[in-house]
Amino acid sequence: MATTTIVGSVLANLVLGLAFVVGGARNGTSHDEGEPGWPLWLALTMLAVAGVAAAFVSDWFVAGLTPAISALHISQAFAGLVIVAIAGNAVENVVGIQLAYRNQPDHALQVILQSPVQIVMMVAPALVLLSPVVGASFTLVLPPLLLVVLLVAVVVAVVAVQDGDSTWLESGAMITLYAMTATAFWWG
Secondary structure (H helix, E strand, C coil), rough: CHHHHHHHHHHHHHHHHHHHHHHHHHHCCCCCCCCCCCCHHHHHHHHHHHHHHHHHHHHHHHHHHHHHEEEEEEHHHHHHHHHHHHHHHHHHHHHHHHHHHHHHHHHHHHHHHHHHHHHHHHHHHHHHHHHHHHHHCCCCCCCCHHHHHHHHHHHHHHHHHHCCCCCHEEEEEEEHHHHHHHHHHHCC
């Protein structure tokens, strides 16, 4: 009964995530009006190639990070939630900063905020469903510290973007939240 409920919830979230991506692709235009977009086959091919390349780079990164984790006595939680997260989101962050510099704050915000939404709605449910296939165990049962961090991060993000303005204080609050989270997982 509990397994069926979990699988059903995960599948529902995955379907909602796919609908979110498809709806966003239909409604949004990421290229200039005069500039033609890629054909669908080319976009899907590039996405597949980039996905495979990212898997190899991720494996190399983790293999290189493992000795440093041991030598510096870094907890695996800190390594995964801080070091790997910074490295994994570097591209989105750089693109977001470039878009903000070009005075395109709406696009910058979309790029930066859509990555965690896609992870929550698509990657996590897919990992839950695929983990038994590879002999692993992955659930969405999270420790209390991580749940509190997620809740506070959502509240701070909503408060920061709700009014449509960006201030140094809101940016400082986000950086402080990240530093507090990193500190908690360093010792946690």
